Amino acid sequence: MLVALGLAMVATFMFLIMTKRATPVVALILIPTAFGLFAGAGLGISDMISGGIKELAPTAAMLFFAIIFFGIMIDVGLFDPVVRAVVRLVRNDPARLVVGTAVLAAIVSLDGDGSTTFIIVTSALLPLYLKLGVSPVVLTVTAGLANGTMNILPWGGPTARAASALKIDTSDVFVPMVPSLIAAMLVVLAFSYHLGVLERRRIGRIEIRDSVLASVGSPNIPLVRSGGSAGSGGDAGESNELNESSAFSGVLDPNRPTLRPKLLWANAALTITLLAVLGADIIAIPVLFMIATGLALVINFPQVKDQQAAITRHSSSIVSVVAMVLAAAVLTGVFTGTGMVDALAHWLTGAIPDWMGPHLAIVAGLLSIPMTFLMSNDAFYYGVLPVLSETASKYGIDPAEMARASITGQPVHMQSPLVPAILLLVALAAVPLADHHKKVLWRAAVVSIVMLVVGCVVGAIPF
Secondary structure (H helix, E strand, C coil): CHHHHHHHHHHHHHHHHHCCCCCHHHHHHHHHHHHHHHCCCHHHHHHHHHHHHHHHHHHHHHHHHHHHHHHHHHHCCCCHHHHHHHHHHHCCCHHHHHHHHHHHHHHHHHHCCHHHHHHHHHHHHHHHHHHHCCCHHHHHHHHHHHHHHHCCCCCCCHHHHHHHHHCCCHHHHHHHHHHHHHHHHHHHHHHHHHHHHHHHHHHHHHHHHHHHHHHHCCCCCCCCCCCCCCCCCCCCCCCCCCCCCCCCCCCCCCCCCCCCHHHHHHHHHHHHHHHHHHHHCCCCHHHHHHHHHHHHHHHHCCCHHHHHHHHHHCHHHHHHHHHHHHHHHHHHHHHHHCCHHHHHHHHHHHHCCHHHHHHHHHHHHHHHHHHHHHCCHHHHHHHHHHHHHHHHHCCCCCHHHHHHHHHHHHHHHCCCCCCHHHHHHHHHCCCCHHHHHHHHHHHHHHHHHHHHHHHHHCCCCCC
């Protein structure tokens, strides 16, 4: 019963947001509440949701102040030199821009934090996407794929969870998977180039059409600027009006009043210090961003009114992201509190037939694709993986081999609405989550399968 309710709850939620019949916030709150009550939670659902909120409150706080901090850095011009350098490399070519996005996202992902990666990539490159008329959906898809692939790094989280859950060394899990990581990143770059070529063709066709219409001088046919809105798919043949109201439009204006050229090195030092301390993991991330934000405000805007204005400029992004994170707490709280997660884990492990025993590593890899999308990494690696590994040991499959297979689903996991970082990405790029999912999920699944197959080929995962 709980298994059926859990699957139905997730399916209903995904259907509503994919078909745009409800916003993610509304779906995340109302659907789990309804299913939780139907599962017999009663008034206890309040404690379940409160527990979920307590778990995600630090994440919400981190995102709140991270948006303000990096928003200030954008305002004062810290990333302007980066953007100008990328412009010179891109040469107004969408294909170069999209491939560059994947490379930048992969490099920044080395810090192991998805939220930081998406903030830096979006703040640095979204102005270029808008300038060239490239759909921001392409940015979210490319950055999401690159970050999800790099998420198997030992300090990224999933690998450490898998190792600790099975009581093995992290290096035993990650090092043999390096060839899989390289192959997966090559696939990500191929997808990026293909998306860029599609955008190049689409923009070229729109420019030709606009030129023809302008030469005809038809007063009855409105000209549409080349480019896609935040919600456009960006494939060939699609055309949408550029969203000039985006929070990032005009961010490269060399005359904007928030620029602080004399403080460039001070802001750079503050940001580098922040990222260094973040990587060292010696201070809680929410606390770190709070302190950094306070310093950024004082350094760049000594006047109280200017500090308030700096916060207000980014209020729309803050509200949308924090609202989705807290709403996701309803889903995770009900999913865990009603026992749906445990029921689903036991149902899956019990449904595996005996003849698949020798192939349980492959089964674990394939299961990690949908399951880490539907539940948190903690639930999968500490709840499902140990059960699978215990069963696999009867067939001579080593726990390290099971752990390696289990991390191959991370490219898909990072696209889940339960992952706060992806909510931050789509919010900063002003892209509907449904549009992101339509383009990223099948590509992410391909990357995960490539990672799994290469792992089998090189012997890291037993076939």
